[in-house]
Amino acid sequence: MNRIKIMKEPSEKKEIPASAGRIAVQVDDLTVAYNYKPVLWDIDLEIPEGVLMAIVGPNGAGKSTLIKSILGILKPIAGSVSIYGKPYDQQRKLVAYVPQKGSVDWDFPTTALDVVMMGTYGSLGWIKRPGQKEKKAALEALEKVGMLPFKSRQISQLSGGQQQRIFLARALVQDASIYFMDEPFQGVDATTEIAIINILKELRKSGKTVIVVHHDLQTVPEYFDWVTFLNVKKIATGPVKDIFNDDNLTKTYGINYKVSIQE
Amino acid sequence: MNSAQIEIQLIASLVAIACAIPGTFLVLRKMAMISDAISHSILPGLVVGFFITQDLNSPLLILLAALTGVITVILVERIQKTGLVKEDTAIGLVFPALFSIGVILIAKNANDVHLDVDAVLLGELAFAPFDRLIISGVDVGPKSLWVIGIILSVTITLLIAFFKELKISTFDAGLAASLGFSPALIHYGLMTVASITTVGSFDAVGAILVVALMIAPAACAYLLTTDLKKMLGLAIIFGVFSAISGYWLAHWLDASIAGSITTMLGLLFLFIYLFAPNKGLIAVIYREKQQRIEVSLLTFLLHLKNHSEERERHVNHLQEHINWQKVRAKTVLELALKNNMILIDNKIVSLTQKGDEFTSKAIDYIITNEDAQIEDMKDDFFLFRG
Numbered sequence: 001m002n003r004i005k006i007m008k009e010p011s012e013k014k015e016i017p018a019s020a021g022r023i024a025v026q027v028d029d030l031t032v033a034y035n036y037k038p039v040l041w042d043i044d045l046e047i048p049e050g051v052l053m054a055i056v057g058p059n060g061a062g063k064s065t066l067i068k069s070i071l072g073i074l075k076p077i078a079g080s081v082s083i084y085g086k087p088y089d090q091q092r093k094l095v096a097y098v099p100q101k102g103s104v105d106w107d108f109p110t111t112a113l114d115v116v117m118m119g120t121y122g123s124l125g126w127i128k129r130p131g132q133k134e135k136k137a138a139l140e141a142l143e144k145v146g147m148l149p150f151k152s153r154q155i156s157q158l159s160g161g162q163q164q165r166i167f168l169a170r171a172l173v174q175d176a177s178i179y180f181m182d183e184p185f186q187g188v189d190a191t192t193e194i195a196i197i198n199i200l201k202e203l204r205k206s207g208k209t210v211i212v213v214h215h216d217l218q219t220v221p222e223y224f225d226w227v228t229f230l231n232v233k234k235i236a237t238g239p240v241k242d243i244f245n246d247d248n249l250t251k252t253y254g255i256n257y258k259v260s261i262q263e
Numbered sequence: 264m265n266s267a268q269i270e271i272q273l274i275a276s277l278v279a280i281a282c283a284i285p286g287t288f289l290v291l292r293k294m295a296m297i298s299d300a301i302s303h304s305i306l307p308g309l310v311v312g313f314f315i316t317q318d319l320n321s322p323l324l325i326l327l328a329a330l331t332g333v334i335t336v337i338l339v340e341r342i343q344k345t346g347l348v349k350e351d352t353a354i355g356l357v358f359p360a361l362f363s364i365g366v367i368l369i370a371k372n373a374n375d376v377h378l379d380v381d382a383v384l385l386g387e388l389a390f391a392p393f394d395r396l397i398i399s400g401v402d403v404g405p406k407s408l409w410v411i412g413i414i415l416s417v418t419i420t421l422l423i424a425f426f427k428e429l430k431i432s433t434f435d436a437g438l439a440a441s442l443g444f445s446p447a448l449i450h451y452g453l454m455t456v457a458s459i460t461t462v463g464s465f466d467a468v469g470a471i472l473v474v475a476l477m478i479a480p481a482a483c484a485y486l487l488t489t490d491l492k493k494m495l496g497l498a499i500i501f502g503v504f505s506a507i508s509g510y511w512l513a514h515w516l517d518a519s520i521a522g523s524i525t526t527m528l529g530l531l532f533l534f535i536y537l538f539a540p541n542k543g544l545i546a547v548i549y550r551e552k553q554q555r556i557e558v559s560l561l562t563f564l565l566h567l568k569n570h571s572e573e574r575e576r577h578v579n580h581l582q583e584h585i586n587w588q589k590v591r592a593k594t595v596l597e598l599a600l601k602n603n604m605i606l607i608d609n610k611i612v613s614l615t616q617k618g619d620e621f622t623s624k625a626i627d628y629i630i631t632n633e634d635a636q637i638e639d640m641k642d643d644f645f646l647f648r649g
Contacts (some may be wrong), residue, residue, distance in 0.1 A: 071440070071441040072440065072441065073440040073441055092441070095441065097437070097438060097441040099435060099437040099438060103435070103437055104434055105293075105434070108434045108491075109485070109488060109489045109490055109493075110434065110490070110491055111489070115434070118434070118438065121428075121431055121444070122441075122443065124427070126425075126428065126444070127424050127425065127427075127428075154489035170438075
């Protein structure tokens with residue numbers, strides 16, 4: 001029996017009436033396979049606009065795969081994805097993506113500012129180069145994540161937490177409506193974790209939709225208002241207060257979970 | 264210098280630049296070995312093209328050979344994707360197979376064609392000035408100079424136009440894909456440029472040197488800079504330097520030009536590997552030594568901070584208390600004194616205010632790993648530089 005302790009949310013937090021809004025991301029019958037072995041099976045998912053949603057599930061549950069398929073990085077063998085009712089290809093500019101920190105080579109010869117500037121490439125399109133406007137936006141994003149003093153530093157000279165902040169700044173600079181983040185809290189120190197979650201909550205407050213692959217079950221009720229349980233199939237999705245319970249945790253992780261709420 | 268010598272150096276330099284540009288991206292993408300595969304497996308394309316055109320510098324031949332290069336990459340990826348073998352094994356399977364087809368084709372037709380395996384492997388740079396391009400009766404220079412010149416112009420144009428796309432897809436293919444810059448398109452574009460460059464340089468420097476010219480200058484530049492544009496610039500400079508100095512080495516030794524250029528590349532890399540300011544071997548050894556001393560210093564300061572009793576702080580007793588060898592104790596003591604971190608009064612050591620603050624700050628950093636507070640210390644101490 002695994003036990004997770006959860007600090008109860010302070011009561012002043014206002015519930016966002018998420019279900020009243022539009023559907024930001026819609027996934028229908030999505031099946032994804034590696035070498036003909038399905039890693040995601042027949043996923044149906046509706047993500048309402050304005051939620052801060054965690055995707056949780058055990059290792060190999062297909063959490064990253066789900067995000068990558070929504071973003072067109074992986075090609076599904078069946079099913080479809082729409083962003084505000086249209087295919088992803090037509091809605092790229094509405095979406096920002098933070099890949100796993102470990103997915104890139106941090107010894108790449110470039111600076112923190114330059115990495116953040118990459119967030120502007122999408123709106124520039126092919127061939128056109130970033131100019132002063134893009135640089136200004138990148139500097140503002142660096143400021144927002146508290147990394148301005150490190151703008152000229154080579155990225156391998158940054159700590160894990162700082163690298164994650166750079167990735168977050170790169171997503172912020174895209175000025176998107178929907179943010180997808182693959183384990184943004186992996187290998188970061190406590191201060192950075194708080195700084196990141198505050199920025200994510202701010203994004204939600206301004207009406208953005210934020211979808212986060214998350215590992216730490218203990219912080220789910222504290223950080224997120226919406227949750228999706230995933231283990232190859234979708235187990236459940238909905239508001240944290242309604243569906244974050246023993247039943248769904250057990251169904252997802254296959255072991256008995258007991259949620260104990262600490263007053 | 265006669266005009267043939269100038270032409271040879273010019274060809275070698277242009278080849279070096281044309282190789283350094285795709286080479287830089289191959290090194291950053293950890294695909295250095297794919298250039299080796301391409302350089303060998305274009306042989307059958309080259310031979311078939313030669314049968315058709317009877318001209319090593321014909322555009323058709325270059326395109327045919329470049330196509331074999333791209334096919335190599337696709338075959339390697341296909342084999343790798345089965346999951347049965349790793350990438351290096353796939354490379355080792357594909358290029359000898361294609362290369363051997365080329366070797367057999369040459370051997371079977373050796374009587375009809377002027378193409379031998381030696382020339383393919385090592386090039387014939389010394390003979391390049393003899394094969395002239397004549398346009399309506401006017402000699403406009405060696406053919407291979409024109410070939411590599413055109414390839415280089417195309418490469419530079421593509422580099423300038425797609426620099427941003429190359430950078431983002433090399434650094435973060437996932438982000439590039441999500442932003443709509445097809446990493447696959449850029450990947451095969453780069454492979455095509457690498458293949459065409461390889462074929463265009465083949466005649467001048469041969470299969471083995473092409474690999475050296477692609478990888479070595481980029482590897483040298485990688486050790487010296489943390490900026491992609493500077494890395495490209497340095498790789499080009501190193502390539503040209505090796506090409507020209509290699510030519511004169513060959514002249515002096517009366518040896519193969521291709522061999523001499525490769526030798527210069529090797530020596531250049533060795534030199535940079537030893538003496539590069541940050542990543543070089545000597546810099547690393549020096550830094551590790553400094554870090555050891557600084558760790559000792561910190562241990563020493565912490566000891567002083569934790570112990571107020573005099574017998575713990577007596578100069579002669581420090582050795583047994585912290586268990587140091589005499590030499591190191593002396594170095595550390597001197598370092599602490601030099602930085603005004605300690606006072607020695609009647610052989611009793613005590614922390615100054617500065618030493619006390621430094622110790623608290625450093626311990627704080629080590630415990631919390633919080634970077635911001637120790638920014639000012641990074642300049643003085645290696646220990647805190649990541």
